[in-house]
Amino acid sequence: MKGNQVPLVSIIVPVYNAEKYLNRCIDSILSQTMTDFELLLIDDGSKDESGCICDEYAEKDARVRVFHKPNGGVSSARNLGLDNAKGKWITFVDADDRCSCNYLEHLLSKVDDDTDLIISYAVICDSTGEKAEVYPEYRVNATNFERLFVDSDMHWHTSPWAKLYRASIIYENSLRFNEMMHIGEDADFLFSFMLITDKIYVSSDTDYYYTCDVSGSLTKRINTIDSEIASYRTILCLVNRTIQQKNIKDNRSLDNLGWLVASYVRRVLNSLYYNDAQSYQRIDLIKSLDIDSYIRYSKNALWKEQVGRVLLYFGQYRLYDIMRQFVATRKLSKS
Numbered sequence: 001m002k003g004n005q006v007p008l009v010s011i012i013v014p015v016y017n018a019e020k021y022l023n024r025c026i027d028s029i030l031s032q033t034m035t036d037f038e039l040l041l042i043d044d045g046s047k048d049e050s051g052c053i054c055d056e057y058a059e060k061d062a063r064v065r066v067f068h069k070p071n072g073g074v075s076s077a078r079n080l081g082l083d084n085a086k087g088k089w090i091t092f093v094d095a096d097d098r099c100s101c102n103y104l105e106h107l108l109s110k111v112d113d114d115t116d117l118i119i120s121y122a123v124i125c126d127s128t129g130e131k132a133e134v135y136p137e138y139r140v141n142a143t144n145f146e147r148l149f150v151d152s153d154m155h156w157h158t159s160p161w162a163k164l165y166r167a168s169i170i171y172e173n174s175l176r177f178n179e180m181m182h183i184g185e186d187a188d189f190l191f192s193f194m195l196i197t198d199k200i201y202v203s204s205d206t207d208y209y210y211t212c213d214v215s216g217s218l219t220k221r222i223n224t225i226d227s228e229i230a231s232y233r234t235i236l237c238l239v240n241r242t243i244q245q246k247n248i249k250d251n252r253s254l255d256n257l258g259w260l261v262a263s264y265v266r267r268v269l270n271s272l273y274y275n276d277a278q279s280y281q282r283i284d285l286i287k288s289l290d291i292d293s294y295i296r297y298s299k300n301a302l303w304k305e306q307v308g309r310v311l312l313y314f315g316q317y318r319l320y321d322i323m324r325q326f327v328a329t330r331k332l333s334k335s
Contacts, residue, residue: 007063009037009104010087010167014077015054016044018095021211022053028098028209030061034105039064040081045071050095075177075185078160082176090167092160096211103207107164114139116199118164119152126212133206140200145246148194149253152202155260158187162208169196182223184231184264191238195245228271229285232264236290255297262297265289269308273328283317 011029015022029039041054041064051068058064067080078092091107093099110118121133135152138144148154169175173196177185194200223231239257248254268289272282295309304327311320 007036007038007087008108009034009089009091009164010081010085011037011039011091011093011104012042012078012081012085013040013093013095014042014044014074014081015046015050015095016071016074016077017046017048017050019046019048019050019053021096021098022050024098025093025095026053026057026064028101028103029093030057030063031101032099032104033101034108035063037063037104038085038087040085041066042077042081043068044073044077045069073179073182075179075181079176079179082170085167088167090165090170091163093208094161094210097161098209098211100207100209102205106203106205106207110201110203111164114199115201116166116169116197117193118201118203119154119157120162120203120205120207121157122162122208122210123206124212125209130209135202135204137204138202140198140202142198142246145198146248146250146253148200148202149248149256150250153256154190155256156263158190159210160186160189161210163190165193169193178234180227181231181234182227183267184235187260188234188238191242195238195241198246223271225268225271225275225277225285228264228268232261232268232289235264236261258293259297261290261293265291265294266298266300266305269294269324273324279321279325282321286312286317286320 013025013029018025026039026041039061041057043051043054043066045068051066054064054066058066065084067084069077069080082090089108089111091104107118107120121135123130123132138147138151140148170193175189175192178188179185181188239261242248243254243257248257269286272285277285291312295313298305298309300306304324307323308320311317311323
């Protein structure tokens with residue numbers, strides 16, 4: 001890429017205290033078989049050597065651009081990347097992950113005039129080894145949009161990585177990651193994008209390597225009650241809009257979207273008992289949640305969850321609050 005030439009792809013990597021994995025991540029990107037890209041490294045106020053590592057790569061490769069900013073979270077880092085990206089297509093990579101050398105080439109092989117979003121999958125890497133996700137390959141349009149939530153599990157595959165976004169859709173619709181959300185901002189961005197366009201291609205390629213359970217990562221945080229409630233309300237609104245706008249009627253799709261809502265209800269319920277909140281506040285908040293979805297779709301087998309769902313089903317909010325507070329206090333005393 002020379003001078004003011006517009007790159008085909010902009011790769012945005014938010015970076016925070018990622019020195020352990022950062023070289024591996026950047027090396028995997030710079031080793032791509034498709035070389036017409038720019039790499040934007042957004043150092044979100046790292047306290048380790050991550051920022052210096054980014055600068056070293058920028059000195060060696062003109063495709064690398066580095067931005068240093070005060071710590072503001074993964075959404076603000078990705079948004080700074082979007083504000084400065086020049087590519088016709090956008091993809092995101094997390095600093096503790098890596099890509100195969102064919103990552104961009106395979107994504108771009110699906111691009112045509114009828115495609116605004118390419119979705120691929122990942123190899124999950126954890127302490128037990130590596131396991132590739134297996135899903136069918138197909139094209140999405142207005143008539144089969146529901147398939148995303150049945151055959152592709154898009155109700156929980158909401159991370160921005162392993163996807164290729166047409167940049168013009170993002171900029172023409174002023175799409176950004178919600179910096180007020182600290183969980184669910186990925187789903188908010190993806191669902192908002194998919195509400196704009198039906199031109200989606202689902203690829204069976206697994207060229208992205210996702211690293212699980214990395215402590216200190218920019219994308220793994222514990223959140224406050226207010227943050228969890230804001231995320232829940234945003235996701236509930238997006239799910240309802242998606243069902244209505246995309247005319248989703250398939251029961252399996254509705255069930256999986258219901259599961260997504262239930263998972264955020266569960267997060268709010270858990271946060272209520274590990275943060276400071278008075279009993280009356282907790283009960284009022286519980287009554288405001290989509291408890292029906294939680295009861296119907298939450299499948300957690302823990303006894304407190306099972307007993308809790310029964311109590312909520314019968315409207316025994318006070319008893320539920322007493323039970324959860326007892327469990328939380330007991331757990332705290334043991335720690």
